[in-house]
Amino acid sequence: MKSSLRLMGTTTLALLTGLTPAVAQVTAIGAPEGQVNIVAWPGYIERGETDKAFDWVTKFEESSGCKVNVKTANTSDEMVALMNEGGFDLVTASGDASLRLVAGDRVQPINVDLIPSWNTVDDRLKNAPWHTVDGVHYGVPYMWGPNVLMYNTEVFKEPPTSWNVVFEEMTLPDGKSNKGRVQAYDGPIHVADAAQYLMFHKPELGITSPYELNEEQYKAALDLLRQQRELVSRYWHDAFIQMDDFKNEGVVASGSWPFQVNLLKSEGQPIASTIPQEGATGWADTTMMHVNAANPNCAYLWMEHTLSSNLQSDLAVWFGANPSVPAACTDGRGMSTAESCKANGMEDFEKIRFWTTPVSNCAQGDGACVPYYRWVSDYIGVIGGR
Amino acid sequence: MSHSAVLPARSLADRLTGTFWRRPGLLLALLILPPLLWLGVVYLGSLFALLLQSFYSIDEFSGVVKEEFTLKTYAELFRAQNLDIILRTVLMAAAVTLACAVLAFPIAYFAARYAKGGWKAAFYLGVMLPLWSSYLVKVYAWKLILAKEGVLTWAAEGTGTGFLIDGLLTIPGLEGSSLSTSPFGTFLVFVYIWLPYMILPMQAALERVPTSMLEASADLGATRGQTFRTVILPLAMPGVIAGSIFTFSLTLGDYIIPQIVGNSSRFIGLAVYQLQGTAGNIPLAAAFAVVPIVIMLIYLTLAKRAGAFDAL
Numbered sequence: 001m002k003s004s005l006r007l008m009g010t011t012t013l014a015l016l017t018g019l020t021p022a023v024a025q026v027t028a029i030g031a032p033e034g035q036v037n038i039v040a041w042p043g044y045i046e047r048g049e050t051d052k053a054f055d056w057v058t059k060f061e062e063s064s065g066c067k068v069n070v071k072t073a074n075t076s077d078e079m080v081a082l083m084n085e086g087g088f089d090l091v092t093a094s095g096d097a098s099l100r101l102v103a104g105d106r107v108q109p110i111n112v113d114l115i116p117s118w119n120t121v122d123d124r125l126k127n128a129p130w131h132t133v134d135g136v137h138y139g140v141p142y143m144w145g146p147n148v149l150m151y152n153t154e155v156f157k158e159p160p161t162s163w164n165v166v167f168e169e170m171t172l173p174d175g176k177s178n179k180g181r182v183q184a185y186d187g188p189i190h191v192a193d194a195a196q197y198l199m200f201h202k203p204e205l206g207i208t209s210p211y212e213l214n215e216e217q218y219k220a221a222l223d224l225l226r227q228q229r230e231l232v233s234r235y236w237h238d239a240f241i242q243m244d245d246f247k248n249e250g251v252v253a254s255g256s257w258p259f260q261v262n263l264l265k266s267e268g269q270p271i272a273s274t275i276p277q278e279g280a281t282g283w284a285d286t287t288m289m290h291v292n293a294a295n296p297n298c299a300y301l302w303m304e305h306t307l308s309s310n311l312q313s314d315l316a317v318w319f320g321a322n323p324s325v326p327a328a329c330t331d332g333r334g335m336s337t338a339e340s341c342k343a344n345g346m347e348d349f350e351k352i353r354f355w356t357t358p359v360s361n362c363a364q365g366d367g368a369c370v371p372y373y374r375w376v377s378d379y380i381g382v383i384g385g386r
Numbered sequence: 387m388s389h390s391a392v393l394p395a396r397s398l399a400d401r402l403t404g405t406f407w408r409r410p411g412l413l414l415a416l417l418i419l420p421p422l423l424w425l426g427v428v429y430l431g432s433l434f435a436l437l438l439q440s441f442y443s444i445d446e447f448s449g450v451v452k453e454e455f456t457l458k459t460y461a462e463l464f465r466a467q468n469l470d471i472i473l474r475t476v477l478m479a480a481a482v483t484l485a486c487a488v489l490a491f492p493i494a495y496f497a498a499r500y501a502k503g504g505w506k507a508a509f510y511l512g513v514m515l516p517l518w519s520s521y522l523v524k525v526y527a528w529k530l531i532l533a534k535e536g537v538l539t540w541a542a543e544g545t546g547t548g549f550l551i552d553g554l555l556t557i558p559g560l561e562g563s564s565l566s567t568s569p570f571g572t573f574l575v576f577v578y579i580w581l582p583y584m585i586l587p588m589q590a591a592l593e594r595v596p597t598s599m600l601e602a603s604a605d606l607g608a609t610r611g612q613t614f615r616t617v618i619l620p621l622a623m624p625g626v627i628a629g630s631i632f633t634f635s636l637t638l639g640d641y642i643i644p645q646i647v648g649n650s651s652r653f654i655g656l657a658v659y660q661l662q663g664t665a666g667n668i669p670l671a672a673a674f675a676v677v678p679i680v681i682m683l684i685y686l687t688l689a690k691r692a693g694a695f696d697a698l
Contacts, residue, residue: 179563180562180563180567181563186650232650233562233563233564233567233649234566234567234648234649234650235650237645237650238645238646241529241646244529244530244533247535248530248533248534248535248536249533249534249535249563249564249566249567250534250535250563250564373444373667376660376661376667377465377467377468377661377667377670378467380467380471380652380657380660381466381467381470383650383651383652384467384470384471384474384651384652385470385651386466386467386470
């Protein structure tokens with residue numbers, strides 16, 4: 001009697017696992033299907049059309065026989081929408097989209113045994129929480145980057161050591177106030193930068209993650225941002241407008257991306273960047289595979305290809321980001337060098353808190369945290385002087 | 387053998403022609419159906435879909451849109467920060483419209499009554515030329531002109547009039563570190579961009595004012611000022627109103643200029659753009675989008691009451 005019960009139990013369990021497609025993963029790579037369809041950020045998958053020197057597609061197509069079709073998307077929402085529609089095999093999802101895709105059963109677990117280069121992936125990224133859920137991998141790390149503090153070297157002879165130059169009114173090393181000479185990011189996610197600053201300077205608030213704020217912590221962050229509003233003459237939104245403001249508007253310090261820093265430096269501007277003592281926020285993208293991918297074999301081949309160090313190396317230079325494969329910085333197979341990786345923040349991984357979408361059910365309890373849509377409406381108020 | 391006066395129908399096309407001849411209304415209906423569908427489904431249909439969204443609300447906890455009818459989202463428009471946006475946008479639109487009208491009237495008047503031949507062509511070209519270049523390029527150019535280290539500040543400092551700009555930038559509400567980060571800069575760029583939309587309808591209206599009426603007015607002993615106030619202005623009013631509808635509604639809806647020039651404070655268009663994106667707050671975005679529609683309806687009603695359309 002007892003054994004027959006157990007038998008029934010295991011049979012049911014076996015049936016259940018067998019019938020749940022979300023747990024199924026590819027066990028062997030078969031013949032390539034001839035194409036792979038990818039949703040990607042603009043500039044992420046280059047085939048030498050923008051700049052001949054940057055091409056990591058043509059050779060892959062020749063050697064694998066998989067034609068790469070890219071659909072670019074400009075926001076994480078667009079990416080999620082495209083994946084929900086279906087018809088794509090892969091997506092380069094940021095931290096604010098990846099978990100949504102996993103939760104919505106839009107992506108499938110990845111069998112890392114089928115990706116020979118998996119062991120070259122940065123150990124810090126292998127089990128990152130934005131693509132690993134309950135120990136299951138839902139993607140292959142692609143690129144990551146910090147939001148650095150960009151500053152004018154003529155004003156700051158020494159790199160600023162704290163984000164306070166953009167949050168508190170003060171006299172800068174050149175003897176003039178920072179009022180009207182600093183900028184902040186024109187997106188509600190900037191609330192997280194304020195929260196991270198408070199995490200360091202007001203430990204009594206008990207902030208553990210800048211993306212999980214309860215009402216009290218959230219209010220403190222907004223108050224800090226209101227104080228910042230007095231200092232900021234214009235918030236930055238477009239990378240090129242920010243670069244212009246550093247050149248023509250007398251802006252000397254702001255949160256920014258390595259992209260702007262590198263471009264301004266290449267123009268000979270007196271610009272440098274740093275990650276201050278409080279740390280920084282950042283983004284990390286993952287290549288994820290659709291649950292109903294029509295071309296799984298080509299998709300796996302592409303994921304393997306994304307980890308090849310020459311792709312990672314060139315892409316890091318192209319995008320001002322950091323490779324997921326550390327060897328790409330030093331093995332000389334691409335344009336990256338140890339210096340260029342350092343400039344993009346390769347050594348500052350531990351100081352970075354990666355982007356995730358704030359939701360109301362967080363580590364502090366269900367419904368304890370302020371969700372993202374409120375960040376949006378309140379940040380609008382802060383910028384409007386409320 | 388009897389012969390009918392009417393020839394027997396030979397083909398389907400003939401019969402169709404016959405039907406149309408007997409029922410002209412049918413042909414008219416068929417011809418007008420596609421454009422009507424376009425207007426009804428594509429134009430008004432999408433508008434109503436939008437209106438419908440604004441009656442939904444967003445769930446406070448999950449951030450998911452609840453598809454139940456409620457006025458909660460409209461109530462949110464009355465929160466201080468949202469009222470600020472509406473007020474800011476309407477004030478800006480009104481100021482821009484007024485400035486455009488004052489600037490455009492003399493230009494349109496000259497072009498309509500005095501410019502002849504080649505001059506007229508040159509005038510048209512002058513007004514239209516900026517419209518042909520990219521809108522974005524013009525706005526970026528203005529950002530550079532107004533910048534702290536831009537040509538305007540440079541010229542002002544060179545001529546010793548820098549205090550004028552500095553003084554302007556200390557006026558409450560217009561503060562900024564330079565013209566390019568001040569709401570006054572936003573205003574200047576708006577006026578520049580929309581001016582042609584004011585000049586052209588004004589000029590068309592002024593051209594239709596018959597010279598005989600002006601002569602009659604003079605014959606009856608009216609001074610130039612009286613003629614202007616009682617004859618020219620009322621007759622040109624439809625043009626002024628038409629122009630102001632353009633400048634007013636275009637300013638209400640624009641989301642590019644305040645993003646590039648100004649102090650980043652939100653305008654209605656910008657708020658809609660942001661709320662429908664990552665925030666996923668489509669209901670509030672839709673409610674915001676209804677605001678300009680309502681404002682324009684009020685505006686048109688007031689204009690009608692004021693007799694702006696009497697001369698149509």
